[in-house]
Amino acid sequence: MNRQNPCRVACIGSGGVATSLLQALYHAGYSITQVYSRHLKNAAALAHKVEAEAIDNLQHYRDDADVVIVALPDDTIESVLPCFAAGKALIVHTCGSLAMQVFEHQGIAHYGVLYPLQTLSRQRVVDMRDVPIFVEANTPANTIFLQSLAGYISKNVSEMSSEKRLQLHLAAVFACNFTNHLWSIATDILQNNKLSPALLRPLISETLAKATAAKHPQEVQTGPAYRGDKKIMQKHIKLLNNNELQQKIYALLSDSIQRSAINFAKFRFFATFAV
Amino acid sequence: MNRQNPCRVACIGSGGVATSLLQALYHAGYSITQVYSRHLKNAAALAHKVEAEAIDNLQHYRDDADVVIVALPDDTIESVLPCFAAGKALIVHTCGSLAMQVFEHQGIAHYGVLYPLQTLSRQRVVDMRDVPIFVEANTPANTIFLQSLAGYISKNVSEMSSEKRLQLHLAAVFACNFTNHLWSIATDILQNNKLSPALLRPLISETLAKATAAKHPQEVQTGPAYRGDKKIMQKHIKLLNNNELQQKIYALLSDSIQRSAINFAKFRFFATFAV
Numbered sequence: 001m002n003r004q005n006p007c008r009v010a011c012i013g014s015g016g017v018a019t020s021l022l023q024a025l026y027h028a029g030y031s032i033t034q035v036y037s038r039h040l041k042n043a044a045a046l047a048h049k050v051e052a053e054a055i056d057n058l059q060h061y062r063d064d065a066d067v068v069i070v071a072l073p074d075d076t077i078e079s080v081l082p083c084f085a086a087g088k089a090l091i092v093h094t095c096g097s098l099a100m101q102v103f104e105h106q107g108i109a110h111y112g113v114l115y116p117l118q119t120l121s122r123q124r125v126v127d128m129r130d131v132p133i134f135v136e137a138n139t140p141a142n143t144i145f146l147q148s149l150a151g152y153i154s155k156n157v158s159e160m161s162s163e164k165r166l167q168l169h170l171a172a173v174f175a176c177n178f179t180n181h182l183w184s185i186a187t188d189i190l191q192n193n194k195l196s197p198a199l200l201r202p203l204i205s206e207t208l209a210k211a212t213a214a215k216h217p218q219e220v221q222t223g224p225a226y227r228g229d230k231k232i233m234q235k236h237i238k239l240l241n242n243n244e245l246q247q248k249i250y251a252l253l254s255d256s257i258q259r260s261a262i263n264f265a266k267f268r269f270f271a272t273f274a275v
Numbered sequence: 276m277n278r279q280n281p282c283r284v285a286c287i288g289s290g291g292v293a294t295s296l297l298q299a300l301y302h303a304g305y306s307i308t309q310v311y312s313r314h315l316k317n318a319a320a321l322a323h324k325v326e327a328e329a330i331d332n333l334q335h336y337r338d339d340a341d342v343v344i345v346a347l348p349d350d351t352i353e354s355v356l357p358c359f360a361a362g363k364a365l366i367v368h369t370c371g372s373l374a375m376q377v378f379e380h381q382g383i384a385h386y387g388v389l390y391p392l393q394t395l396s397r398q399r400v401v402d403m404r405d406v407p408i409f410v411e412a413n414t415p416a417n418t419i420f421l422q423s424l425a426g427y428i429s430k431n432v433s434e435m436s437s438e439k440r441l442q443l444h445l446a447a448v449f450a451c452n453f454t455n456h457l458w459s460i461a462t463d464i465l466q467n468n469k470l471s472p473a474l475l476r477p478l479i480s481e482t483l484a485k486a487t488a489a490k491h492p493q494e495v496q497t498g499p500a501y502r503g504d505k506k507i508m509q510k511h512i513k514l515l516n517n518n519e520l521q522q523k524i525y526a527l528l529s530d531s532i533q534r535s536a537i538n539f540a541k542f543r544f545f546a547t548f549a550v
Contacts, residue, residue, distance in 0.1 A: 073502060073504065074499075074504060074506065074507055075504055075506055075507075097499070097507045097510055097511070117474065117475070117477070117478055118477060118478055118481055119478060119481055119482055119485060119495075119497055121485075121495075124485065124488075126481060130477050131477060132474055132477065164468055164470060166510065166511075166514065167464055167465070167467075167468040167470065167514065168465070168468075168470060168474065169507075169511075170464055170511045170514055170515070171461040171462075171464040171465050171470075171475060172461070172475060172478055173498055173499065173500075173511060173525075174457045174458075174460045174461040174464070174525075175457060175458050175461035175475050175478065175479055175482075176475075176478055176479060176482040176497075176498070177496070177497060177498030177499075177500065177501065177532070178457050178498075178524075178528045178532075179454045179457050179458070179479070179482065180482055180485075180486055180492050180495065180496055180497075181492075181496060181528060181531060181532050181535070182449045182450060182453050182454050182457070183449075183450050183454070183486050183492040184486075184491065184492040184493045184496065184535065185449045185531075186446040186447070186449040186450035187446075187491055187492055187493075189442055189445055189446040189449070190442070190443070190446050192442075193439055193442040193443075195439060195442065195443060195446075197491075199392065199407055199443065200392070200446060200447060200450050200451075201487060202392070202393060202405050202406060202407065203392055203393055203394060203447055203450065203451050204450055204451060204454070204483065205483075206393060206394055206401060207394055207450075207451040207454065207455055208479065208480075208483060210394060210396075210399065210455075211455055211458050211459075212476060213399075216459065216462055216466075216472075217455050217456075217458040217459040217462055218459045218462075220394075220396075220455065221452070221455055221456060221459065222394055222451075222452060222455075223448055223451070223452030223453075224349075224372070224448065224452075225448075225452065226452065227348060229348065229349060229350055231349065231350055232349055232350075232372045232444075235372055235441065236372070236441075236444075236445045236448060239441065239442065239445055240445070245527075245530070245531050245534065246531075248527060249453075249527055249528065249531060250448075250449075252520075252523060252524055252527055253453045253456055253524065255520070256456060256460075256520050256521075256524060257452070257453075257456050259520065260456070260459065
């Protein structure tokens with residue numbers, strides 16, 4: 001296949017982020033040179049899709065790419081960086097909570113970050129055009145280059161510092177990872193009582209629609225804790241008596257909801273007089 | 276307006292549940308007799324929409340309805356029940372966590388529960404046809420009657436015991452009230468860092484879509500806690516150092532996610548050998 005884009009991309013990693021980014025770049029006309037994974041099978045599966053070479057040994061990295069995307073878990077990234085020292089490629093990582101500083105003192109001239117804010121898996125296709133991508137680089141020229149590259153993937157690209165990216169990732173952990181865990185607990189409660197998890201779907205969708213339509217989700221907070229209904233809260237905690245951890249989660253989140261409700265009411269009270 | 280349905284409904288309460296149920300019944304041709312609220316203005320706003328009389332004193336209840344919907348907060352319901360003693364109407368409450376037993380020894384002959392599993396507000400119109408409604412009554416005849424009435428509102432009606440309804444409500448608190456609070460915390464983190472809350476929307480939608488598509492949300496759990504990435508978790512907790520409650524929530528939910536991940540892996544390991 002004749003690649004329209006002269007830029008060549010290599011990728012270290014073959015998970016959800018690597019798969020989503022590489023496929024988007026490939027479809028945008030970029031040439032993909034190599035895909036590395038510890039497991040050759042995984043590297044080969046992705047490499048096949050983007051006409052690249054699969055490798056499972058970083059010593060086989062050819063240093064002929066313009067950009068190397070290191071899409072590995074945060075805590076393994078530092079260990080692979082020496083492979084790219086003294087090379088000419090722009091090396092980027094894709095993590096939310098890893099500062100760009102990780103590249104310093106590694107002998108790498110061009111580096112940056114390309115962080116797609118989405119939960120990406122190998123199996124599940126996501127429309128990358130709608131995924132916000134945040135870039136950061138060590139020089140203005142590299143920043144512009146990364147913005148242009150990310151612009152081939154998504155229509156929502158912006159520059160963001162490491163500090164802000166960390167805060168954004170923290171917010172995402174609350175809004176998504178923790179939320180998914182609460183849905184998981186809810187599913188367990190339903191299944192333990194032979195009730196279908198599908199029963200909650202209209203309620204979950206509407207809760208999200210309401211939170212999104214509001215200026216702040218706090219404005220549409222409901223439930224026993226918000227109303228301060230101690231009788232119901234006690235009933236619920238009693239019902240969880242075979243699971244101490246879930247009891248603690250129930251009590252702590254209810255406490256937090258009640259405090260937020262009081263603060264929110266205070267804020268509105270003072271806001272009324274501040275006009 | 277000529278009402279096609281001979282059944283007459285009164286309503287105690289004028290909040291989100293009352294408004295949604297009464298409007299749906301009114302549009303299905305039911306006659307609405309009276310709407311009560313402590314605040315006449317609220318009663319009048321709803322009564323006007325459904326051609327009913329507004330009252331703010333329960334002594335003005337006329338006892339000419341076939342069904343009285345008591346759509347009040349759980350902890351206030353018991354106090355209004357004496358008004359309906361010795362009447363002939365079927366009295367129902369609409370709460371998730373209040374057992375049907377609340378009607379016992381109140382001198383009420385016909386009673387039951389009509390629980391719509393949805394977050395309903397006065398202002399926001401929800402398509403009630405999709406809202407699951409769970410009914411329970413003190414006699415088979417009353418159950419059939421309530422099922423028929425609820426069938427005019429929703430296409431998803433089923434009978435459910437008080438015990439199961441309580442479990443369902445508990446699951447809903449985790450899946451919706453607590454989830455909304457986590458979105459609220461995420462929004463605070465973003466706003467404190469001058470980042471737009473809209474940034475997280477594609478991620479939240481995809482997280483929900485993934486959880487819904489999976490057999491169990493646990494299967495699609497991701498994030499630092501799930502991966503056991505202690506470095507990131509420590510960074511995040513440090514970032515929350517001006518908010519001890521949020522630090523506790525972060526630590527507790529991360530702990531719970533890690534334990535669930537271990538149990539889930541164990542379960543899959545044994546399930547492989549159990550075949």
